[in-house]
Amino acid sequence: MGIQGSGKGTQATLLADDLDLEHISVGDIFRWNVQHHTKLGAQVTRIMSSGHLVDDDLVETVVRDRLAAHDWNFGFVVDGFPRNARQAEFFLESYDIDGVINLHLPDEEVMRRVLARRLCSQCGLDYNLIAHRPQQEGVCDMCAGALVMRADDNPEALAVRLSDYHEQTRPLIEIFQRKEYVATIDATEPVVEVQDAIRRRFGLPMRSVEAAGTG
Ligand SMILES: [Zn+2]
Numbered sequence: 001m002g003i004q005g006s007g008k009g010t011q012a013t014l015l016a017d018d019l020d021l022e023h024i025s026v027g028d029i030f031r032w033n034v035q036h037h038t039k040l041g042a043q044v045t046r047i048m049s050s051g052h053l054v055d056d057d058l059v060e061t062v063v064r065d066r067l068a069a070h071d072w073n074f075g076f077v078v079d080g081f082p083r084n085a086r087q088a089e090f091f092l093e094s095y096d097i098d099g100v101i102n103l104h105l106p107d108e109e110v111m112r113r114v115l116a117r118r119l120c121s122q123c124g125l126d127y128n129l130i131a132h133r134p135q136q137e138g139v140c141d142m143c144a145g146a147l148v149m150r151a152d153d154n155p156e157a158l159a160v161r162l163s164d165y166h167e168q169t170r171p172l173i174e175i176f177q178r179k180e181y182v183a184t185i186d187a188t189e190p191v192v193e194v195q196d197a198i199r200r201r202f203g204l205p206m207r208s209v210e211a212a213g214t215g
Contacts, residue, residue, distance in 0.1 A: 001172070002103030003165050005113035006187040007194060011103065012079045014195050018207060022072035026080030029062050030054065051157030053164050056083045060090075067095075083168055088175045099202055100176045103187035103194070107162055114158055118147040 002008035016023035033041035047054050063081045082088040116129040122145025127134050138147050176182045183201040
């Protein structure tokens, strides 16, 4: 669990790639549908541009379908689910969960990170004015297209998402704290340090030298 900008997807990918886990990202599934102009994609675009989160039933359907594939031998890391108390109960009853990783990032830092994001209007490449700056301001390194902000990356829409997130997450953390191991990790640290902290907390093998080198 973690708000956007907390590095949730990056951390899940590092865990999954190195430990042979299946990474199930609700965001990636939705993005695929938006890019391929599916009916689901159009629905998601409409909701996001109003600054709100995709509704719980839609998320639940997508995740249930994905988990039903049963393609994980060593387990999975799910990111972006569950989103409400009912889904959390269903999830805990249906699967053997080892733990919940809660990436903590203060709201001011979320604002700073998210508002620094840019996207090439031509080729879709992602930039970040903090971590991944273009060589020339406002211009894509790859195709010279103009860099723009996503429609939903504005302070007003972000404030709505932050308050939605906190409102939804608080009861979930309480449920997980009663039943499962919740590890709250400081997500302001660099990516590799956050990854190491997660592994230490869950007693997972530490990153191999090769993996550490690419981080
Ligand atoms: Zn470009």
